[in-house]
Amino acid sequence: MEKLIRRIIERNNPTVVGLDPTLDYIPAQVKAEAFAEYGKTLRGAAHAYLTYNKAIIDAICDVVPAVKPQCAYYELLGWEGMKCLAETISYAQEKGMYVITDGKRNDIGSTMQAYAAAHLGEIEIEGERCVPFGGDALTVNGYLGTDGIKPLLEVIGDNPDKGIFVLVKTSNPSSGELQDRKLGENETVYAAMGDMCERWGAGKIGRYGYSKVGAVVGATYPAQLSELRARLPHTFFLVPGYGAQGGGAKDVAGAFDQNGLGGIVNSSRAVLTAWKKTGGDGRDFAQAARAEAIRMRDDITSAIPPIHSPAGI
Amino acid sequence: MEKLIRRIIERNNPTVVGLDPTLDYIPAQVKAEAFAEYGKTLRGAAHAYLTYNKAIIDAICDVVPAVKPQCAYYELLGWEGMKCLAETISYAQEKGMYVITDGKRNDIGSTMQAYAAAHLGEIEIEGERCVPFGGDALTVNGYLGTDGIKPLLEVIGDNPDKGIFVLVKTSNPSSGELQDRKLGENETVYAAMGDMCERWGAGKIGRYGYSKVGAVVGATYPAQLSELRARLPHTFFLVPGYGAQGGGAKDVAGAFDQNGLGGIVNSSRAVLTAWKKTGGDGRDFAQAARAEAIRMRDDITSAIPPIHSPAGI
Numbered sequence: 001m002e003k004l005i006r007r008i009i010e011r012n013n014p015t016v017v018g019l020d021p022t023l024d025y026i027p028a029q030v031k032a033e034a035f036a037e038y039g040k041t042l043r044g045a046a047h048a049y050l051t052y053n054k055a056i057i058d059a060i061c062d063v064v065p066a067v068k069p070q071c072a073y074y075e076l077l078g079w080e081g082m083k084c085l086a087e088t089i090s091y092a093q094e095k096g097m098y099v100i101t102d103g104k105r106n107d108i109g110s111t112m113q114a115y116a117a118a119h120l121g122e123i124e125i126e127g128e129r130c131v132p133f134g135g136d137a138l139t140v141n142g143y144l145g146t147d148g149i150k151p152l153l154e155v156i157g158d159n160p161d162k163g164i165f166v167l168v169k170t171s172n173p174s175s176g177e178l179q180d181r182k183l184g185e186n187e188t189v190y191a192a193m194g195d196m197c198e199r200w201g202a203g204k205i206g207r208y209g210y211s212k213v214g215a216v217v218g219a220t221y222p223a224q225l226s227e228l229r230a231r232l233p234h235t236f237f238l239v240p241g242y243g244a245q246g247g248g249a250k251d252v253a254g255a256f257d258q259n260g261l262g263g264i265v266n267s268s269r270a271v272l273t274a275w276k277k278t279g280g281d282g283r284d285f286a287q288a289a290r291a292e293a294i295r296m297r298d299d300i301t302s303a304i305p306p307i308h309s310p311a312g313i
Numbered sequence: 314m315e316k317l318i319r320r321i322i323e324r325n326n327p328t329v330v331g332l333d334p335t336l337d338y339i340p341a342q343v344k345a346e347a348f349a350e351y352g353k354t355l356r357g358a359a360h361a362y363l364t365y366n367k368a369i370i371d372a373i374c375d376v377v378p379a380v381k382p383q384c385a386y387y388e389l390l391g392w393e394g395m396k397c398l399a400e401t402i403s404y405a406q407e408k409g410m411y412v413i414t415d416g417k418r419n420d421i422g423s424t425m426q427a428y429a430a431a432h433l434g435e436i437e438i439e440g441e442r443c444v445p446f447g448g449d450a451l452t453v454n455g456y457l458g459t460d461g462i463k464p465l466l467e468v469i470g471d472n473p474d475k476g477i478f479v480l481v482k483t484s485n486p487s488s489g490e491l492q493d494r495k496l497g498e499n500e501t502v503y504a505a506m507g508d509m510c511e512r513w514g515a516g517k518i519g520r521y522g523y524s525k526v527g528a529v530v531g532a533t534y535p536a537q538l539s540e541l542r543a544r545l546p547h548t549f550f551l552v553p554g555y556g557a558q559g560g561g562a563k564d565v566a567g568a569f570d571q572n573g574l575g576g577i578v579n580s581s582r583a584v585l586t587a588w589k590k591t592g593g594d595g596r597d598f599a600q601a602a603r604a605e606a607i608r609m610r611d612d613i614t615s616a617i618p619p620i621h622s623p624a625g626i
Binding site: 020078086108117182 | 333335344395398424425430431432436438458460486494
């Protein structure tokens with residue numbers, strides 16, 4: 001998590017761009033070239049995704065600290081899509097970006113260890129070390145309890161830069177069906193999940209005051225965001241739901257501490273489809289994405305305390 | 314779900330073999346051949362997995378109705394592993410087996426729709442229909458509520474054979490940290506999740522009395538298994554935790570109804586590593602897996618009512 005926070009301070013930008021490609025988001029000429037070379041196939045689509053992602057990364061990497069590829073959109077193209085995911089992650093890291101793989105993975109014991117090694121670590125094959133996907137952080141679902149989280153922390157080990165984000169209070173309309181249910185007079189399911197994040201992160205607090213165990217808390221529930229910020233002082237928040245889902249800069253402000261840290265706000269659709277609003281033919285898609293990323297940065301930084309390292313760092 | 318239940322009745326066997334390969338499970342000669350041809354690489358390991366999986370499938374396909382490949386072990390080999398997953402699924406289906414992809418996927422809206430299409434459906438690429446992974450059923454995590462389940466049901470549509478299994482009460486020791494928490498006097502988090510399964514499945518009840526929405530309930534909690542069987546009459550159960558995790562035939566009996574239906578019990582490690590107990594050099598791994606699969610079938614069928622179609626079918 002340290003590297004993420006360092007990048008946020010360096011770029012003065014607490015946002016992350018979700019790399020969630022769909023064929024509908026990709027301009028016609030990018031698709032046409034890929035289909036001409038590889039056919040109207042999973043492979044062709046995966047090549048279009050990669051060209052598109054690389055151009056977006058090139059256009060935003062000096063402005064935005066991190067990208068968040070959403071696994072689902074890559075899985076939708078089968079193994080060709082997963083190859084594109086690995087190549088996208090590697091390219092973003094080469095360009096200095098922190099990569100949060102949005103997989104919401106969950107399982108237990110050796111199975112969870114496999115997910116952890118797949119996305120945040122490596123596998124040793126008869127003495128040879130191989131890196132499957134190589135992300136910096138992974139989103140996970142904590143419904144299975146500690147057995148599903150401990151293997152991740154074991155794989156991360158002492159590496160200060162890796163981290164996880166556990167779903168706590170998600171941004172969708174129906175998130176309350178389970179997450180808002182009351183466990184007692186003053187406790188909800190989401191607060192209990194948040195408390196588990198603090199416990200899982202205990203003893204792993206980094207130099208900026210946050211642990212390796214972050215939480216996903218939606219921008220669409222600003223009151224809960226502020227409540228959880230106060231309740232979970234060592235838990236860094238990944239905040240989806242800004243923009244297309246309805247959350248504004250004021251709604252996400254509660255995620256941040258007095259140093260302007262504590263959260264990173266995601267936007268996917270608004271950045272990826274910014275070109276559709278310029279009146280052009282799509283050839284300006286990367287520049288349009290950059291402009292929207294800058295607009296988002298300015299919008300959010302205007303609503304939170306100035307971003308700076310805590311005293312003494 | 315219909316095809317799964319039909320296969321269970323045909324084979325008189327309510328079990329599923331988890332295809333969870335690790336390099337440690339695969340006999341030396343299978344690995345040696347793959348590494349000789351493809352190197353000690355992710356690709357080499359993926360080829361070893363595929364050879365191993367195919368031999369296991371060949372050995373059990375006339376005895377066992379279904380296989381359950383665990384995504385984590387394939388992701389651990391990167392995109393080469395995901396290619397192996399797709400080929401394993403396709404091979405098992407060719408051999409007449411029902412395939413439950415164990416991915417515990419979860420997300421919302423169009424993202425969940427992408428997971429659903431990736432694992433249970435297809436994607437249309439400029440008029441061409443492509444099948445990414447092509448499983449028959451998918452395990453999912455319901456923490457996000459209806460927004461995470463509805464997209465799956467839309468992709469499944471009227472297809473009677475496809476289905477999902479939602480995590481309700483998992484088999485691991487720490488599952489109670491959240492799942493056993495009390496929501497009221499007589500309700501737990503897992504019971505609330507179970508009730509949601511019944512609601513999601515309502516209106517989609519098939520000819521055997523079960524809906525397309527199943528539940529994962531662990532063999533290691535027999536009391537809760539019986540409690541949930543009574544509470545969720547239309548929800549088919551996928552039951553992990555038999556064998557290596559400690560559950561026995563008597564422990565899983567509570568999953569079944571008076572027709573010997575209502576559940577399918579998973580075993581992975583005991584079947585996959587049966588060859589390690591024969592005293593051989595591993596060349597008998599497929600026959601050993603078959604023998605263990607038969608032993609498991611006989612063990613479980615001896616503890617439940619005789620399997621048969623409900624009256625009138």
